[in-house]
Amino acid sequence: MFHQTPARSFTLAVVLAALVAYATFGGFFAREIVIEIAILAILAISLDFVAGFGGMVSLFHGAVMGLSAYGYSVLTAKFGIHPIPAAFAGIFLAASFGAAVAAIASRTSGIFFIMATLAFGQMLYTIIFKSRWLGGDDGMGGIPRFDASWIGLDFNDSLQFAIFAVFGIAVCYGIAALLLRSAFGRTMCGIHGNEPRMRALGVSTWKHKTAAFAISSAIAGVAGVFAAQHTQYISPELLFWTVSGEVLIVVILGGLGTLVGPVLGAAIFVLLKHEVGNYTDHWHIVVGLLLIVTVMAGGRGIYGQAEHWITGRSRKARESLNA
Amino acid sequence: MLELKNIESGYGETRVIHGLDLTVEAGSVHALLGRNGVGKSTTLKTIIGQLSLTAGQIRFDGTDTSDLNPYDIARLGVAYVPETRDIFGALSVRENLELAGRLAPAEGASWDVDRVLDFFPNLADRMSNGGHELSGGEQQMLAIGRALMMEPRILLLDEPTEGLAPIIIQQIFTKLNQLKTEGMTILLVEQNFNFAAGLADMISLVGRGQIVWQGTADALKTDTEAHEKWLGV
Incomplete structure (x- = not known):
């Protein structure tokens, strides 16, 4: 069950504030990094929602994003539709695809579930890759950003767009946290814990899993809209399964299963990629070593491990006081 | 209220129940007794739809439930308390109860969290504890409480006394007796003969996947032959 503890709120606030500060004082390149972090963080929140709390690991979140x-880009760049309804349409498209895949895949579980999501994601990649109308492997350009001049903002300015993207993390986190605290999230935890038991309690578990994937995919869709607006150019690479692997x-x-951990993870991942990438092309080795260390330490992840140490210590302190 | 007609079921290729017939009358407590491995728990799992029928028919209150999904059967008012209790360790006691109450029919709701706590006062002190922090007896009380939150019309209990201390068994006995007085229909699977005999209006002995003897507890006590043949070790 998800708990929005003070430690989690504090960590989230620190990460978001650091991103805003970095974007403000760091110049153009820093802003690009912040936007990249924000997109990856939103995608990571969407994956943690189903994988961390529902136990449904997916390898198609990149394809959903x-x-x-693509939905947003086609509507705006090809049909000239206003960016805001186009964004909602893109998100809706992502949610529908996620729900459809989950409706089929959630009849299986474990490795078969993962493979089913991988297969559907790769199918989508191939369709878009082969489509001449969508630009094939050349991708598509000419994608507009939101026009926020009516509230006095200019998203073509890299700083304002970067802060807008950080705001996007906060909103997606808030939505995910609220849903996880609700009866919906509780039911999802129950399905994760013991699916036959939930069915005996009267829950149609596959419907619930499908709904969870629709929500998760909608959040991934938000990341997609940001991704399209960020580079204003998209290519099928965005849907390739390695993107899904990276976010996992x-x-x-x-x-x-900590929700704030993935946000922190996205920041660390992107920073490592750029910082280590300055010295060597083999930055994956550093990420790989870090991943091995975190997994060997108990698989709680960087944030989860810190939380584990702190709560362990405070419990020890309380016990020594009581003794 | 609950009728099993010539049912067959089992696990994969292995058939455990071979043409079992059973009728549970509304408002009665019916106990299934028998040695290990004769198909008592399998019968309960088949009733709730966790195992599917290979032959026969199950009717609950006139509805044929043979081909229904487990969640549809649960929504008809069939609540099952498994032998393993299956408390959600990641959820608190309150969350475990609320989870089950969420899908109960709203009209005529008689069980809510407060009433369950009145019924099992031990749980009241443990409301915010995680499900994994409970003792065996508390888990059993929570499992029964969770089933009651579903507003059941029949309660299926699989060995509620297993692994519990005598004093806890006594408490659970009192509570189930109270439910019986209030008119709850109960189908009970037990190994503890005295516990079952004290509660049940009717006892069915199960042997090799069939009902082999049926009668009241008093009749079973005097029928030493049936007792020896189907329960003795």
Whole structure:
């Protein structure tokens, strides 16, 4: 069950404030990094929602994000539709795809579930890759950002767009946290804990899993809309399964089932990629070593491990006081 | 109220129940007794739809439930308390109860968290504890409480006394007796003969996947032959 503890609120506030500060004082390149972190963090929140709390690990979240990005881009760049309804349409498209895949895949579980999501994600990748109308492997350009001049903002300015993306993390986190605290989230935890038991309690578990994936995919869709607006150019690479694999690494690195961990994980992952990437092309080795260390330490992830130490210590302190 | 007609079921290729017939009357407590491995728990799992029928028919209050999904059967008012109790360790006691109450029919609801706590006062002190922090007796009380939150019309209990201290068994006995007086229909699977005999209006002995003897507790006590043949070790 998810608990929004003070430690989690504090960590989230610190990470978001650090991102805003980095974007404000760091110049253009820092802002690009912040936007990249924000997109990955939102995608990681969406994956943690189903994987960390529902126990449903997926390898198609990259494809879902890409689908939403393509939906937004086609509507705006090809049909000239206003960016805001286009964004909602992209998110809706992602949610529908996620729900449809989950409705089929959630009849299986474990490794078969993961493989089913991988297969559907790769199918989508192939369709878009082969589509001449969508630009094939050349991708699509000319994608507009939101026009926020009516509230005096200009999202073509890299700083304002970066802060907008950080705001996006906060909103997606809030929605995920509220849902996880609700009866819906409790039922999802129950399904994770013991699915036959939930059925005996009267829950149609596959419907619930499908709904959970629809919500998760909608959040991934938000990441897709940001991704399309960020580079204003998209290519099928966004849907390739390695993107889904990368976000799974981010979630595990940060702390599966902690919600704030994946946000922290996204920041660490992107920073490592750029900082280590300055010295060597083999930055994956560093991420790999870090991942091995976190997994060997108990698999709680960086945030989860810190939380484990702190609560362990405070419990010890209380016990020594009582003794 | 609950009728099993010539049912067959089992696990995969292995058939455990071979043409079992059973009728549970509304408002009665019916106990299934028998040695290990004769199909008592399998019968309960088949009733709730966790195992599917390979032959025969199950009717609950006139509805044929043979092909229904487990969640549809649960929503008809069939609540099952498994032998393993299956408390959600990641959820608190309150959350475990609320989870079950959420899908109960709203009209005529008679069980809520407060009433369960009145019924099992031991749980009241443990409301915010995680499910994994409970003792065996508390888990059993929570499992029964969770089933009551579903507003059941029949309660299926699989060995509620297993592994519990005598004093806790006594408490659970008192509570189940109270439910019986209030008119709850109960189908009980037990190994503890005295516990079952004290509660049940009717006892069925199960042997090799069939009902082999049926009668009242008093009749069973005097029928030493049936007792020896189907219960003795």
